[in-house]
Amino acid sequence: MDEDFEAWKEERLTKDEPSSSSQVKSSSSSVQKSSASDEKSSSSVTVFSSSARSSSSAAASSSSMVVSSSSVPVSSSSVAAVNSNSFRDSRDGQAYRIVKIGTQTWMAENLNYETEGSYCYNNDATKCTKYGRLYTWIAATTACPSGWHLPSTTEWETLFTAVGGRSIAGTKLKSTSSWDTDIDGSKICVSNCDVNGNGTDAYGFSALPAGWKSGDFAFEGVDAYFWSVSSAPYGNYYYMQLHFYNEQAFLDYKGYIDALSVRCLKD
Secondary structure, eight states: OOHHHHHHHHHHHHHHOSOGGGOOOOOOOOOOOOGGGGOOOTTSEEEOOOOOOOOTTOOOOTTOOOOOSSOOOOOGGGBOEEOSSEEEOTTTOOEEEEEEETTEEEESSOOOOOOTTEEOGGGOHHHHHHHOOEEEHHHHHHHSOBTEEOOOHHHHHHHHHHTTOHHHHHHHHBOSSSOOSSSTTOOOOSSOTTOOOOOOOTTSOOBOOOOEEESEEEOTTTEEEEEEEEEOGGGOEEEEEEETTOSSEEEEEEOTTSEEBOOOEEO
């Protein structure tokens, strides 16, 4: 990634940083795209047809449960109803598209289950409708419906391999719209100022740039951050990052109080 971009991101992160313990420098490598790996194997992916997501204001079913930081009840009534098109979370009635990539079955949308420790970007409910919610790490570990779980770094690596490797995973997993083409119109890039941040969404994962909450909300349109369950040095936890300016995917780590997106993986 260009030095100008690093300077921009350092300045923005310094402005938004709530504490030194939760600040992580985003990975800076930009990887040259390999045309040979653009070919998608039809045997490695099955995309299930879309089922419309229920409104975030939909009434929760009588079997819904509230997850708090002090108590995490597990009930058979919270098991997601799964069919060939989608699954419906019985806790709040929301339906999610699902996609099979290689041997894994993933949510094809960010989780939008409201629980303690979760937020809409900029506290705007319309952002939850578009991006799903942002979760602290503690909230993320219990947010997925029964039968689904927060992925480990090993499981993220399995996904990267299935789409052709980490060096091109960003392009393959990003959605075909909503990603910035430059940063705030400033054209900070030097060698490629016509960069298109959108991906090919070749496998139906449809990652959207929801940004994060690290003290303040930041990086909508620029970055997608997805928690993993895996612990990292200094009391932090790993996440997977996709950046508008890069073709590759990254694994980095942040503090547990920061809020990122959640993609659930089927057990």
